[in-house]
Amino acid sequence: MSTSLSSSVSRPSDQAPAVLRAHAETAYAAELDALAAADDRPRPERWRLSPWAVATYLLGGTLPDGTVVTPKYVGPRRIVEVAVTTLATDRALLLLGVPGTAKTWVSEHLAAAVSGDSTLLVQGTAGTPEEAIRYGWNYARLLAEGPSREALVPSPVLRAMAEGKTARVEELTRIPADVQDTLITILSEKTLPIPELGEEVQAVRGFNLIATANDRDRGVNELSSALRRRFNTVVLPLPATLDDEVSIVARRVSELGRSLDLPEPPSALTEIQRVVTVFRELRAGVTADGRTKLKSPSGTLSTAEAISVVTNGLALAAHFGDGQLRAGDVAAGLLGAVVRDPATDRLIWQEYLESVVRERTDWKDFYRSCRDAAAL
Numbered sequence: 001m002s003t004s005l006s007s008s009v010s011r012p013s014d015q016a017p018a019v020l021r022a023h024a025e026t027a028y029a030a031e032l033d034a035l036a037a038a039d040d041r042p043r044p045e046r047w048r049l050s051p052w053a054v055a056t057y058l059l060g061g062t063l064p065d066g067t068v069v070t071p072k073y074v075g076p077r078r079i080v081e082v083a084v085t086t087l088a089t090d091r092a093l094l095l096l097g098v099p100g101t102a103k104t105w106v107s108e109h110l111a112a113a114v115s116g117d118s119t120l121l122v123q124g125t126a127g128t129p130e131e132a133i134r135y136g137w138n139y140a141r142l143l144a145e146g147p148s149r150e151a152l153v154p155s156p157v158l159r160a161m162a163e164g165k166t167a168r169v170e171e172l173t174r175i176p177a178d179v180q181d182t183l184i185t186i187l188s189e190k191t192l193p194i195p196e197l198g199e200e201v202q203a204v205r206g207f208n209l210i211a212t213a214n215d216r217d218r219g220v221n222e223l224s225s226a227l228r229r230r231f232n233t234v235v236l237p238l239p240a241t242l243d244d245e246v247s248i249v250a251r252r253v254s255e256l257g258r259s260l261d262l263p264e265p266p267s268a269l270t271e272i273q274r275v276v277t278v279f280r281e282l283r284a285g286v287t288a289d290g291r292t293k294l295k296s297p298s299g300t301l302s303t304a305e306a307i308s309v310v311t312n313g314l315a316l317a318a319h320f321g322d323g324q325l326r327a328g329d330v331a332a333g334l335l336g337a338v339v340r341d342p343a344t345d346r347l348i349w350q351e352y353l354e355s356v357v358r359e360r361t362d363w364k365d366f367y368r369s370c371r372d373a374a375a376l
């Protein structure tokens with residue numbers, strides 16, 4: 001017999017395949033274990049950690065035994081406290097904000113810390129059907145045996161209800177309004193009827209739901225007011241200061257670089273500071289010193305995009321340069337992030353380069369690289 005697919009991809013059992021991106025509960029298992037061991041505060045039923053420990057996991061800290069918990073979210077402590085507390089109540093949590101403000105990131109880490117499982121996820125799109133939130137059927141079994149528990153394919157939300165875990169719904173407002181409304185019964189009655197079986201699944205304690213929605217999508221599908229009332233809304237802001245944003249980018253870039261096996265560069269900080277400064281100035285429509293008004297390009301220029309501009313730059317420096325991140329390595333990425341609509345953004349970028357970047361005496365190399373990239 002020819003080699004089957006499964007045997008050709010099987011590995012020695014002691015060697016787990018290196019996945020491209022581990023789930024938060026796996027990637028940060030050591031921190032979560034240390035927190036659980038140090039945590040002597042009361043935990044809501046089926047929570048892996050107390051609300052205090054969940055907040056510490058997100059915001060970072062040092063435990064009594066010396067374990068350092070890295071900050072996952074950089075931002076106001078109160079926001080995290082309100083988000084965690086909400087999950088311990090009967091209201092669901094809605095994370096709202098402009099693109100790239102870590103809504104998805106925070107939702108994954110909250111689910112990992114609270115339930116030890118961030119995978120019960122529904123990705124919202126204009127085509128998300130009701131089955132993705134309720135349940136579907138294994139049609140072969142349904143036809144052969146008729147409707148039964150075994151033929152039922154539970155959605156991630158249904159599984160979270162049955163197991164008392166945290167469900168996640170990404171991009172809630174992209175889901176058509178009638179499908180969104182499926183959540184109303186789940187969130188208010190904490191039950192999901194299965195008329196085909198004459199049964200219902202009642203949520204057990206520990207179940208809650210985190211939804212994310214993008215500010216810019218507003219108007220795509222408004223949340224109905226009935227559904228909105230089931231949520232506590234927490235708005236995630238853009239990083240307040242340049243230093244905050246630089247530290248977010250630096251931390252994520254070095255984590256991503258390690259997962260891509262890129263060598264740690266001697267110092268990427270200068271370029272990170274410049275990229276973040278450019279992003280913040282263009283976003284705000286005014287230079288950091290408040291003196292020059294600027295036009296803002298059409299792109300969002302989020303922190304997430306700054307992270308990807310710098311990560312791409314590091315890969316360029318590692319593979320085609322001497323490993324040191326230089327202006328030339330980030331210039332092309334920066335151009336791509338700023339110029340989304342060639343008709344208007346190119347002009348805005350050129351104006352910014354000539355009137356602001358050019359005047360900065362310690363930015364000469366940066367100015368030259370950006371000008372060269374724009375001329376290509």
Ligand SMILES: Nc1ncnc2c1ncn2[C@@H]1O[C@H](COP(=O)(O)OP(=O)(O)OP(=O)(O)O)[C@@H](O)[C@H]1O
Nearest residue numbers: 072073074075099100101102103104105214303304
């Ligand atoms: N305040 C912050 N603290 C820590 N990381 C942040 C912060 N803001 C952004 N990031 C980083 O930005 C990246 C992207 O965030 P994420 O994808 O969660 O954004 P989002 O708000 O879900 O965006 P979108 O609306 O496009 O879905 C993450 O890698 C995250 O680490």
Ligand SMILES: [Mg+2]
Nearest residue numbers: 103104105212
């Ligand atoms: Mg997101």
